[in-house]
Amino acid sequence: MTTEASHPLHVPLPGRPAPVLRAPAPARPAPAPVPALRLPPERLRTGILAGAGAVALLWGLQARPSARLDAVFASGAHLTGLLAGYGVLVLLLLMARVPAVEHGVGADRLARWHALGGRYVLGLIGAHTLLALCGHAVHTRTDVVTATEDLLGYGAIAAATAGTALLVAVGLSSARAVRRRIRHETWRAVHLGALLAAALGFVHQLAGPDLAGSLLTRWLWSMAHGTVAVLLLWYRLVVPVRAALRHDLRVVEVRDEGPGVVSVLVRGRGVARLRAEPGQFFRWRFLRRGLWATALPFSLSAPVRDDTLRITVKALGDHTRRIRRLRPGVRVLATGPFGALTAHRRTRRKVLLLAGGVGITPLRALFETLPGGPGDVTLLYRASDAGGLVLREELESIAGERRAALHYLLGPSDGSFDPLAPRALRDLVPDLAAHDVYLCGPPAMARTATANLIRAGVPASRIHSEDFDHA
Ligand SMILES: Cc1cc2nc3c(=O)[nH]c(=O)nc-3n(C[C@H](O)[C@H](O)[C@H](O)COP(=O)(O)OP(=O)(O)OC[C@H]3O[C@@H](n4cnc5c(N)ncnc54)[C@H](O)[C@@H]3O)c2cc1C
Numbered sequence: 313m314t315t316e317a318s319h320p321l322h323v324p325l326p327g328r329p330a331p332v333l334r335a336p337a338p339a340r341p342a343p344a345p346v347p348a349l350r351l352p353p354e355r356l357r358t359g360i361l362a363g364a365g366a367v368a369l370l371w372g373l374q375a376r377p378s379a380r381l382d383a384v385f386a387s388g389a390h391l392t393g394l395l396a397g398y399g400v401l402v403l404l405l406l407m408a409r410v411p412a413v414e415h416g417v418g419a420d421r422l423a424r425w426h427a428l429g430g431r432y433v434l435g436l437i438g439a440h441t442l443l444a445l446c447g448h449a450v451h452t453r454t455d456v457v458t459a460t461e462d463l464l465g466y467g468a469i470a471a472a473t474a475g476t477a478l479l480v481a482v483g484l485s486s487a488r489a490v491r492r493r494i495r496h497e498t499w500r501a502v503h504l505g506a507l508l509a510a511a512l513g514f515v516h517q518l519a520g521p522d523l524a525g526s527l528l529t530r531w532l533w534s535m536a537h538g539t540v541a542v543l544l545l546w547y548r549l550v551v552p553v554r555a556a557l558r559h560d561l562r563v564v565e566v567r568d569e570g571p572g573v574v575s576v577l578v579r580g581r582g583v584a585r586l587r588a589e590p591g592q593f594f595r596w597r598f599l600r601r602g603l604w605a606t607a608l609p610f611s612l613s614a615p616v617r618d619d620t621l622r623i624t625v626k627a628l629g630d631h632t633r634r635i636r637r638l639r640p641g642v643r644v645l646a647t648g649p650f651g652a653l654t655a656h657r658r659t660r661r662k663v664l665l666l667a668g669g670v671g672i673t674p675l676r677a678l679f680e681t682l683p684g685g686p687g688d689v690t691l692l693y694r695a696s697d698a699g700g701l702v703l704r705e706e707l708e709s710i711a712g713e714r715r716a717a718l719h720y721l722l723g724p725s726d727g728s729f730d731p732l733a734p735r736a737l738r739d740l741v742p743d744l745a746a747h748d749v750y751l752c753g754p755p756a757m758a759r760t761a762t763a764n765l766i767r768a769g770v771p772a773s774r775i776h777s778e779d780f781d782h783a
């Protein structure tokens with residue numbers, strides 16, 4: 313049972329008494345899902361680097377050493393071209409939503425790697441273009457402008473130029489300043505151009521001299537492209553359509569959770585077979601006017617029970633405001649589960665869950681289900697005031713039932729109140745450095761909290777976070 317004395321529930325605002333709420337005990341969660349296959353991030357990174365090494369080796373085996381300037385330019389163009397082609401494949405693979413990769417690496421980290429990789433690929437394409445033009449200009453004893461006109465006469469090079477233009481558009485639309493100004497749907501539509509760019513690049517590579525040397529390399533290159541294309545088709549098209557037909561998900565309830573926040577319960581056939589774990593999220597498409605055209609990511613705010621999934625949504629923009637108006641019976645297409653913020657990441661007996669605002673949703677599900685005895689799990693929940701606490705009764709009920717510590721860190725976020733300073737964290741969680749930390753909150757809070765946790769002695773490898781800004 314939760315009492316104020318045995319479980320310090322609040323860090324109240326000065327002068328405010330800490331109310332104790334009594335909430336019904338939560339129903340028993342469904343048995344833990346069978347663990348999914350996961351590729352750890354380090355393995356994926358090593359695999360990607362090994363692939364780049366193999367591509368460089370391929371280039372090295374085909375290169376004919378020469379001191380002639382045009383040959384040096386051409387050789388550099390081949391290396392950068394091959395690496396750029398490989399890079400595009402890696403970028404597509406990172407976004408193919410392969411479950412083992414999603415569950416092991418995490419959607420937010422994949423999105424960050426994809427964004428970083430995109431910059432490298434654009435850099436490589438720029439270098440390839442420049443080196444190829446200089447090489448051709450030196451070879452034909454012309455200037456770079458004439459060399460450009462000459463090269464554009466070749467079909468495969470015109471195709472590559474169109475592909476490059478598409479990739480530049482994708483890169484520009486992803487620049488922070490641009491992305492903030494355009495709709496998510498526009499950004500996505502521009503991103504689809506990357507698929508066409510990859511196909512045009514492939515045509516260019518097969519026609520060009522880079523792969524002309526050996527049938528084996530052409531075959532390997534084609535296999536790599538074919539594999540990525542099949543993975544994309546399978547996991548981004550076939551699997552979601554199959555899941556929609558198989559589970560027939562529908563909204564069964566929309567529950568008010570406080571100002572601007574609702575929980576949506578979605579039920580379907582055989583939902584347990586989705587093997588969704590607490591801490592994970594789905595991409596939800598509600599088949600209603602104003603919502604069907606976009607798939608929005610929302611975490612499960614409770615473990616799966618009775619073939620029912622629950623999300624808790626804060627109204628922040630057009631789509632999230634419309635969710636409040638959903639009615640029972642509305643069809644739902646949900647793809648997932650995605651994300652790696654699961655019990656699987658845990659390495660220590662003691663766990664600190666650190667939530668900010670609506671970032672409580674995945675941590676609420678973990679708070680209930682992470683195995684552990686009294687005192688093993690602590691939840692710190694940061695909000696500007698008590699009105700901003702989401703699912704509060706449930707949290708208190710869970711804290712009481714499993715005798716876990718729950719602290720609310722209420723106060724303004726203007727710097728005058730800093731409950732996440734290293735010392736404040738150590739005071740709240742005495743053996744902090746011995747904990748695994750699961751973190752989910754607004755980007756600024758998550759950044760500050762991560763830095764402070766590290767300063768308070770928690771190794772970065774034990775801080776597991778979900779970023780609601782990247783997916
Ligand atoms: C992994 C993950 C889990 C999340 N879980 C929750 C949750 O449990 N509860 C909750 O309230 N919020 C959650 N969010 C945030 C939620 O998805 C966004 O607030 C919501 O998509 C905003 O939609 P909007 O059109 O109302 O707002 P807008 O004002 O249009 O957008 C606000 C922000 O959300 C981003 N966004 C909009 N549409 C999408 C989309 N289709 N995919 C990705 N980002 C998009 C925009 O880029 C923008 O930065 C989560 C986000 C992620 C990435």
